[in-house]
Amino acid sequence: xxxxxxxxxxxxxxxxxxxxxxxxxxxxxxxxxTWPHLLIRHVAVAAGTIAVVFVLAILxxxxxxxxxxxNQTPEVAKAPWYFAGLQELLSHFTPMVAGVxxxxxxxxxxxxxxxxxxxxxxxxxxxxxxxxxxxxxxxTALVLTVIGTFFRGPAWSWVWxxxxxxxxx
Amino acid sequence: xxxNGRKVRGAGWYxxxxxxxxxxxxxxxxxxxxxxxxxxxxxxxxMTSFQNFFLHIYPVKVPREIxxxxxxxxxxxxxxxxxxxxxISGTYLMFFYRPTVPDAYFDMHTLSTSVxxxxxxxxxHRWSAHLMVVIVIxxxxxxxxxxxxxxxxxxxxxxxxxxxxLTLLMSFTGYLLPWDQLAYWAITVGTNIAGYxxxxxxxSRNLMLGGTEVGSAALLRFYxxxxxFIPALITVILSxxxxxxxxxxxxxxxxxxEPEDEPVKEMADAEA
Numbered sequence: 001x002x003x004x005x006x007x008x009x010x011x012x013x014x015x016x017x018x019x020x021x022x023x024x025x026x027x028x029x030x031x032x033x034t035w036p037h038l039l040i041r042h043v044a045v046a047a048g049t050i051a052v053v054f055v056l057a058i059l060x061x062x063x064x065x066x067x068x069x070x071n072q073t074p075e076v077a078k079a080p081w082y083f084a085g086l087q088e089l090l091s092h093f094t095p096m097v098a099g100v101x102x103x104x105x106x107x108x109x110x111x112x113x114x115x116x117x118x119x120x121x122x123x124x125x126x127x128x129x130x131x132x133x134x135x136x137x138x139x140t141a142l143v144l145t146v147i148g149t150f151f152r153g154p155a156w157s158w159v160w161x162x163x164x165x166x167x168x169x
Numbered sequence: 170x171x172x173n174g175r176k177v178r179g180a181g182w183y184x185x186x187x188x189x190x191x192x193x194x195x196x197x198x199x200x201x202x203x204x205x206x207x208x209x210x211x212x213x214x215x216m217t218s219f220q221n222f223f224l225h226i227y228p229v230k231v232p233r234e235i236x237x238x239x240x241x242x243x244x245x246x247x248x249x250x251x252x253x254x255x256x257i258s259g260t261y262l263m264f265f266y267r268p269t270v271p272d273a274y275f276d277m278h279t280l281s282t283s284v285x286x287x288x289x290x291x292x293x294h295r296w297s298a299h300l301m302v303v304i305v306i307x308x309x310x311x312x313x314x315x316x317x318x319x320x321x322x323x324x325x326x327x328x329x330x331x332x333x334x335l336t337l338l339m340s341f342t343g344y345l346l347p348w349d350q351l352a353y354w355a356i357t358v359g360t361n362i363a364g365y366x367x368x369x370x371x372x373s374r375n376l377m378l379g380g381t382e383v384g385s386a387a388l389l390r391f392y393x394x395x396x397x398f399i400p401a402l403i404t405v406i407l408s409x410x411x412x413x414x415x416x417x418x419x420x421x422x423x424x425x426x427e428p429e430d431e432p433v434k435e436m437a438d439a440e441a
Contacts (some may be wrong), residue, residue: 074354
């Protein structure tokens with residue numbers, strides 16, 4: 001039995017979960033000041049963005065055709081370009097498949113992606129499965145959108161863009 | 170820099186000729202508006218971030234990788250800038266536009282012929298809207314391929330997908346407003362796609378259009394959604410999105426190799 005003075009004494013001050021300690025360590029302490037380093041870049045990018053938009057606005061006028069007329073179907077009726085891929089898909093499959101199942105599944109997969117990805121790291125080689133699926137979805141969407149926007153004419157027939165451009169901004 | 174300020178104030182009238190700005194910067198009015206010291210010292214820079222409402226959205230310090238353009242390509246920021254441009258140009262357009270049939274179309278005509286900068290502001294609004302859709306999609310691609318959606322940012326990715334959908338809806342509802350042939354038939358085709366959804370299809374389409382066809386009810390609904398409801402939603406959700414980006418320390422801090430942690434991780438993997 002050691003004497004009371006020699007006995008090591010402890011007091012529990014608190015219990016910290018391990019995760020919290022890791023979070024603290026991740027805080028970058030060699031960061032750079034937002035003012036001016038990030039801010040000056042953001043101001044430059046904002047100015048560049050505004051400049052690009054202004055140049056586009058000076059060069060190209062927004063379209064304005066005849067007044068809307070429900071009784072006069074135009075030669076080509078296209079959805080806005082970001083839905084032209086869907087329209088193209090609809091010309092290949094039944095509405096149930098092309099309008100609901102395929103885009104619905106793609107959107108659901110996209111939303112659930114972070115929880116589907118069980119890879120070990122953030123690098124592409126650590127998560128090959130999701131990268132392949134995502135790339136297939138992205139390329140398919142791009143190809144369909146380009147076809148629907150630039151390669152389709154009256155009655156959704158195939159028209160080469162150099163024959164006649166039916167794309168409308 | 171407070172002491173420096175006092176020194177300048179007592180240094181004599183000739184300094185105000187060499188540094189005309191100092192007089193204003195040391196005035197009571199200026200100091201009451203801008204309360205932080207000059208941002209040329211670490212303390213001054215930190216105080217600038219703390220005390221400026223608009224800079225408060227930024228942390229005082231950011232990971233140094235963020236400074237390089239190739240880390241994020243600044244796509245999220247560009248999308249936010251475009252959103253700002255759309256907000257301002259859209260406000261101007263609203264002064265000259267009535268969402269009724271057939272006024273809408275004639276207002277568009279008046280806008281392009283007899284309103285100062287009308288055509289230009291409309292062009293700005295249209296091209297930045299298209300650009301915003303493109304940039305938001307590119308932002309999604311960048312975040313995916315750099316793996317920035319991985320823990321702890323899973324839910325911010327979900328919020329981001331929601332913002333993409335809202336951006337598309339924003340653009341789509343705006344597409345109808347000129348009420349010309351292009352707008353009318355694009356929306357007719359677009360809403361037909363929504364009509365294919367089983368059970369809810371025709372209902373959701375009719376709810377969107379306020380009838381069975383694109384008409385005056387649809388124009389008013391799209392207008393209200395376009396200028397009030399969706400922007401309000403985007404503003405709130407975008408704030409959460411940016412707030413979480415900041416709280417999670419930007420997507421670079423957890424990519425750095427942590428020498429002390431690596432062996433532990435490998436051991437854990439070997440055991441598993």
